[in-house]
Amino acid sequence: xxxxxxxxxxxxxxxxxxxxxxxxxxxxxxxxxxxxxxxxxxxxxxxxxxxxxxxxxxxxxxxxxxxxxxxxxxxxxxxxxxxxxxxxxxxxxxxxxxxxxxxxxxxxxxxxxxxxxxxxxxxxxxxxxx
Amino acid sequence: xxxxxxxxxxxxxxxxxxxxxxxxxxxxxxxxxxxxxxxxxxxxxxxxxxxxxxxxxxxxxxxxxxxxxxxxxxxxxxxxxxxxxxxxxxxxxxxxxxxxxxxxxxxxxxxxxxxxxxxxxxxxxxxxxxxxxxxxxxxxxxxxxxxxxxxxxxxxxxxxxxxxxxxxxxxxxxxxxxxxxxxxxxxxxxxxxxxxxxxxxxxxxxxxxxxxxxxxxxxxxxxxxxxxxxxxxxxxxxxxxxx
Numbered sequence: 001x002x003x004x005x006x007x008x009x010x011x012x013x014x015x016x017x018x019x020x021x022x023x024x025x026x027x028x029x030x031x032x033x034x035x036x037x038x039x040x041x042x043x044x045x046x047x048x049x050x051x052x053x054x055x056x057x058x059x060x061x062x063x064x065x066x067x068x069x070x071x072x073x074x075x076x077x078x079x080x081x082x083x084x085x086x087x088x089x090x091x092x093x094x095x096x097x098x099x100x101x102x103x104x105x106x107x108x109x110x111x112x113x114x115x116x117x118x119x120x121x122x123x124x125x126x127x128x129x130x
Numbered sequence: 131x132x133x134x135x136x137x138x139x140x141x142x143x144x145x146x147x148x149x150x151x152x153x154x155x156x157x158x159x160x161x162x163x164x165x166x167x168x169x170x171x172x173x174x175x176x177x178x179x180x181x182x183x184x185x186x187x188x189x190x191x192x193x194x195x196x197x198x199x200x201x202x203x204x205x206x207x208x209x210x211x212x213x214x215x216x217x218x219x220x221x222x223x224x225x226x227x228x229x230x231x232x233x234x235x236x237x238x239x240x241x242x243x244x245x246x247x248x249x250x251x252x253x254x255x256x257x258x259x260x261x262x263x264x265x266x267x268x269x270x271x272x273x274x275x276x277x278x279x280x281x282x283x284x285x286x287x288x289x290x291x292x293x294x295x296x297x298x299x300x301x302x303x304x305x306x307x308x309x310x311x312x313x314x315x316x317x318x319x320x321x322x323x324x325x326x327x328x329x330x331x332x333x334x335x336x337x338x339x340x341x342x343x344x345x346x347x348x349x350x351x352x353x354x355x356x357x358x359x360x361x362x363x364x365x366x367x368x369x370x371x372x373x
Contacts, residue, residue, distance in 0.1 A: 042173075042215030045223060068319055069217040075258050076211060076220030079227070 002107040002116055003031040003055025005063045006100055007048055007070045011036030017064075017097055021104040029108045031055040032100075042069045048077035052089055060088035060113035062120070064100045088113065094120035102126065135291040136349050138238040141199045145189060147348045148206060152182035154344050154354035155337070157373055161357045165333035165365045169320040174333040177214045181222065185209035199239050203230035203247070217318055218334065221255050221269065228254035241290055245280045252277050259317060267315040267327065269334035272306040276342065296346035303339050304367075310335045311364055331365040347372070 004021070008014040014034030021032055033051035035043050052061050065071045074091050081089065090113060092099060099120040106116045139147075155162070155178040163175035188205040189197065197205075207227030210219050229251040233243050252273045256262050262270045276299055283298060284290050308331070315327035318334075344354045352372045359369035 037215055042217075042219075044213055044215050045211040045220045046213075069215065069220070071260070072217045072220045072258055073215065075260075076224050079224060079254075079258070080208075080211060 001031060001057065001110065002059045002103070002113050003033070003052075003057065003061040004100060004103050004107060005048065005051045005055060005061060006032065006034045006036075006096065007043060007051075007063060007074055008034075008036045008066045008096065009042055009068075009070060011038060013066070013096070017100050020097065021100060024101060025104050025108045030104045031107075032104065043073050045073045045076035045080060048074050049080050052077060052081060052085075056085060056089075058088065060090065062103050062113065062116055063089065063091045064094065064096050064103070064120075065091060066096055090117055092117060092120055094123050098123040098126055136293050137289075137291050138240055139199070139244065139292060139345075139349075140238045141197055141202055142194075143348065144199050144202050144239065145194050145197070147345050148182070148189065148202065149186060150348050150353045151341055151344045152179070152186055153373060154340050154356075155179045155182050157354070157356040158340060161360065161365075162333050162337055165331055165336055168330045168365060169315065169323055169327045170333060171216070171319055173216055174218060174337065177216055177218050178222075178337055181210040181214040181219060184213045198233075199236050200230045200232075200234035203227075203233065206230075217259075218337075220258055221334070224254040224258045225251035241292055241295055242284060244292070244295075245277070245284055248273070248280060249277050262317055265313060266317045267310050267313040267320060267332045267335070268317050269332075269338040271310050271313075271332065272303050272335045272338040272342075275306050276303050292345070292349055296342075296349070300343055300346055303342055307331060307335045307339045308366060311366055329364050331367065336365075336367065343370075 006014040006017045014036040018032045018034045033055050035047050035051045037043050063074050065074050078086050102120050102123040103116050159175035159179050166172050166174035185206045188209045203226050207223045211223035229247040232246045232250045264274050310332035315321040320327040347354045354373050355370035357367050358371040360367050
């Protein structure tokens, strides 16, 4: 099953996203790890790398980020992963909350990383009534 | 002042440089944080100190006498990636990690190796930063011109030693730091400030200069410098004093 990592400047935000996901698809139905800063210091690349490794299997991992150093830290995390793992980890520009929600639903249905990458790009369409 | 030539940097000296960088970051912590408070999130000083404290911890754990230069630089990258959040950790971490690959297994670094190391570090920073270019008001504003100048110097002249190279590079690197003052930031948190990011010296460019400068100072028998005088409004560095 594709794993999901949520990276935010705030641990409360990333934990909140995890809470939403597990509420929707059921606890334990998806593999989610959240990484977030405790203060203004942000997250280190190693924390992100550890989270990726925790949810990793050969199906791959999709990483959701908020902005700025979350992106830079995640990109650096990719670089310190073993080469074979790195190939199957994707950092997406999709919106954090909506994207992670869509990814969770699709991962729980056994969709592939490629399919999920495509779907989350369009995650804002779940607000189609607006 | 010694006039002796330094053609190679052995691992011991490299570790002394790293230890001195920690001292320089401690001495300039408040100054770097002030620069970052003006246009960022006021954590650059503390981040650099925390990072290099971790670096020295990793190096001391591994029996420094047995390390080679590549491993010392690799541990530097790992230490920074482990404990430093924000943008500085990943950027400096990847700089040192990629740089270390150029001198893997080497006990001594030549001037040419040093320039290769800087260039590999620059490439990593630009990649992780998302295609950062000169003028974005970042550490690349110092690193890229310095790499280009160093490459030019060693390609045009034979037998350039570390002292000669660094003596030419440092005033130039210092100019590059000052050149960031009028710029509007195009990367990092400062970029959200738009016009308001102008008239401030970039903290990342400043710490990059201090790191390069510490190589020179160490070879000259000094631990490094403290910025002893600066302009309150812009953070412009005016005077450095030996530690």
